[in-house]
Amino acid sequence: AVSTIATDPACQDLTPAATSRSAAMVQSYPEKPKICCLGAGYVGGPTMSVIAYKCEDIKVTVCDLNERRIAAWNSSSLPIYEPGLQEVVETARGRNLFFSTDIDAAIRECTIIFVSVNTPTKKSGIGAGEAADLTYWELAARRIAAVCNASSEKAPKIIVEKSTVPVKTADAMAKVMAASCKGIDFQVLSNPEFLAEGTAIDDLFKPDRVLVGGPVTPQGNAAVECLANVYRRWVPGPQVLTTNLWSAELSKLTANAFLAQRISSINSISALCEATGANVAEVSHAIGVDSRIGPKFLKASVGFGGSCFQKDILNLVYLCRSFGLPEVAEYWHQVIVMNDYQKKRFATNMVSAMFNTVSGKKIAILGFAFKKDTGDTRETPAIDVCNSLLAESAKLAIYDPKVSREQIYEDLGKDSMEKILIEDDPYIACSNAHAIAILTEWDEFKTLDFKRIYDTMQKPAFVFDGRNIVNVQELQDIGFTVWAVGVSLKQVE
Numbered sequence: 319a320v321s322t323i324a325t326d327p328a329c330q331d332l333t334p335a336a337t338s339r340s341a342a343m344v345q346s347y348p349e350k351p352k353i354c355c356l357g358a359g360y361v362g363g364p365t366m367s368v369i370a371y372k373c374e375d376i377k378v379t380v381c382d383l384n385e386r387r388i389a390a391w392n393s394s395s396l397p398i399y400e401p402g403l404q405e406v407v408e409t410a411r412g413r414n415l416f417f418s419t420d421i422d423a424a425i426r427e428c429t430i431i432f433v434s435v436n437t438p439t440k441k442s443g444i445g446a447g448e449a450a451d452l453t454y455w456e457l458a459a460r461r462i463a464a465v466c467n468a469s470s471e472k473a474p475k476i477i478v479e480k481s482t483v484p485v486k487t488a489d490a491m492a493k494v495m496a497a498s499c500k501g502i503d504f505q506v507l508s509n510p511e512f513l514a515e516g517t518a519i520d521d522l523f524k525p526d527r528v529l530v531g532g533p534v535t536p537q538g539n540a541a542v543e544c545l546a547n548v549y550r551r552w553v554p555g556p557q558v559l560t561t562n563l564w565s566a567e568l569s570k571l572t573a574n575a576f577l578a579q580r581i582s583s584i585n586s587i588s589a590l591c592e593a594t595g596a597n598v599a600e601v602s603h604a605i606g607v608d609s610r611i612g613p614k615f616l617k618a619s620v621g622f623g624g625s626c627f628q629k630d631i632l633n634l635v636y637l638c639r640s641f642g643l644p645e646v647a648e649y650w651h652q653v654i655v656m657n658d659y660q661k662k663r664f665a666t667n668m669v670s671a672m673f674n675t676v677s678g679k680k681i682a683i684l685g686f687a688f689k690k691d692t693g694d695t696r697e698t699p700a701i702d703v704c705n706s707l708l709a710e711s712a713k714l715a716i717y718d719p720k721v722s723r724e725q726i727y728e729d730l731g732k733d734s735m736e737k738i739l740i741e742d743d744p745y746i747a748c749s750n751a752h753a754i755a756i757l758t759e760w761d762e763f764k765t766l767d768f769k770r771i772y773d774t775m776q777k778p779a780f781v782f783d784g785r786n787i788v789n790v791q792e793l794q795d796i797g798f799t800v801w802a803v804g805v806s807l808k809q810v811e
Contacts, residue, residue: 344536345474345503347429347544350376354424355432356458358382358391358417360398360518360625360694361480361511362434364406368522370415371406372552377414379428381421391417399693399720402519425465429473430545432509433458434480445636455481459491463498474503476541479567480511488563492533505541507532508563510570515624516691528558531566571637574630575650580615581622582656588618588804589663598804599786618804620757620784621660621699623688628654628697661699664803665706668782671801672753677711680776682751684744685758685785686718686726693720699784700757701729704738707755714738717747719760745771753780759787772796 353369355362358380370378382388390397392411396404407415418424425431435454441447462477477495479488488506495504508531513521528549532542546558561569588598598618606613622628631653638647669676688698695701704714708730716726716738723740730738741747744763748754748771756763764787772779781793783802790800 344540347474347476347540351429351476351544351548352377352379352427353430353432353548354379354381354428355434355480356381356421356425356461357432357434357436357481358384358387358397359434359436360515361513362432363391363396363398364400364403364513364518365434365480365511365522366432367403367406367410367415368519369548370410370413372523373548374410374414376548377416378410379416379418379424381418381424383419383421385419388417388419399691400518401516401691406519421461422465425462426469426471428475430476430478430548431462432478432480436481445640447632455487455491456494459494460498463495466499466502472502474505474537474541476544477504477506478545479506479508487567488531503537505532505538506563507538507541507545508566509545510566512570512573515694516689523552525553525557528553529561529566529569530558531561531563534562571630571634574626575634575653577615578622578627578631578657579650579653581617581619581627582653582660584616584618585621585660585803586656588660591804592806595806596804601804618786619660619699619759620664620703620803621657623696623698623700624694625696628657658702661702662706664699664782664784665703667801668703668707668753668755668780669710671782671799672780675710676707676752678713679752680713680715680750681707682744682748682754683714683716684718684747684754684756684763685760686716686721686729687758690758690760693718693722693725695721695725695729698729698757703755703757703784704730704734708734708737712737715741715747715751717741717744718758719762745774749774750776751779752776753782755782755784756787757784759785763787768793768798769796772798 353366353376355366355378362380366378366380369376380391387397391407396407411417433455435458459477462475466475477491488508492504492506495506510529512525512527528546530542530546530549532538542560546560549558584598584602587601590596591598591601602616602618603613605611606616631650635647635651638644638650672679683700683704686698686700687693687695704716707714714737718726726738726740727735739747744766752775754771768788779798781788781798781800783800786802786804788800788802790802790805793800
């Protein structure tokens with residue numbers, strides 16, 4: 319079998335005779351390769367569903383050890399919420415899209431095996447708090463090798479990184495596969511996801527780009543083309559980019575670092591706006607119309623969250639330190655420092671505005687997900703804000719249209735259960751409250767009857783808008799004391 323590890327092109331034998339021999343050794347892949355994905359979470363489920371939806375003649379199987387999760391994917395109540403996902407799944411499921419716990423059967427059957435397992439930040443050991451924990455990733459690699467070793471079928475396999483992983487992880491996996499499984503050619507590719515929760519289906523239907531990285535060898539190039547051709551069925555050719563492995567892996571970390579950097583940058587300016595009397599929305603608009611900067615990711619808020627931004631930046635920081643680049647590591651670490659500062663500052667401003675105490679006061683928390691149009695609470699700023707308020711002995715009433723009460727209890731811990739109420743109605747959550755904290759930009763919050771809410775609240779009634787979605791002047795006219803991110807409190811009293 320051809321080596322699965324990319325080598326330095328400068329060290330390869332590129333003579334015509336050698337090139338001819340290598341080309342002759344390249345094994346072909348099916349024109350309509352069967353596909354499976356190990357991991358039925360936020361990335362694997364939607365991505366495979368769209369591939370099946372767009373490629374009716376390709377069988378796609380999504381696998382997971384979690385029986386309840388697979389049962390949910392096979393039901394009318396999907397385990398994750400994404401606009402448009404339900405319709406995509408219902409169209410393809412049972413036709414060429416399948417959800418199963420039989421991982422071994424899927425591995426044996428499929429040519430392309432996506433690995434989309436959890437890669438959380440390590441909590442202990444070397445790199446704790448920064449490096450990615452690749453335990454599940456390595457277990458997946460060894461499972462694939464074991465299944466293929468036991469199979470009489472020796473057709474070549476393509477393994478695709480879909481999880482966010484450190485640079486050179488594919489190289490490590492290739493070594494594991496080469497050492498664990500003989501007689502089958504494995505090509506390990508990187509195909510990072512660039513999805514934004516809440517718009518994931520649109521992102522998959524019309525991506526800015528699809529990135530496929532692979533070994534710079536004849537067999538590696540063939541594998542890259544096989545996967546790229548799947549995407550080219552609905553994505554215009556120029557938007558399907560091919561690179562070497564390490565460029566693909568690093569591009570994912572860098573993209574999220576740049577996006578998070580913009581959020582932390584405008585949030586840092588929001589603090590200055592509050593101190594000087596400037597309005598961060600006006601500043602953001604003024605710089606956003608500059609074509610060199612653009613308007614995206616310049617909306618000040620309580621802070622960023624989600625499964626990727628913080629994890630990817632910490633991963634990038636760890637990589638920089640590992641490669642002897644402490645100044646670069648510190649530069650990117652400041653993006654996280656600023657985000658933590660913004661969340662802490664929001665909670666501190668709440669306490670300060672409410673006469674330096676929230677002890678025993680009811681505070682309505684509107685929104686718990688890290689952004690609208692998703693039920694995902696990973697790294698949501700709401701956790702930090704709520705914990706800060708609970709530490710000040712506040713009583714919380716929480717409402718979110720998509721986050722389950724079980725998830726909120728899990729995020730805030732069992733010790734908080736007696737101190738919080740989880741409501742199914744925003745008006746009930748706000749009734750008799752001293753203050754409202756808007757922590758997710760759900761559209762429904764923009765159309766609430768705030769006069770009705772004001773009449774049921776304790777006075778003075780406060781609104782702390784962590785997403786800048788309410789009309790400050792209208793709420794002031796009703797009688798609220800309003801605090802908005804990046805707007806001087808003195809201006810809006």
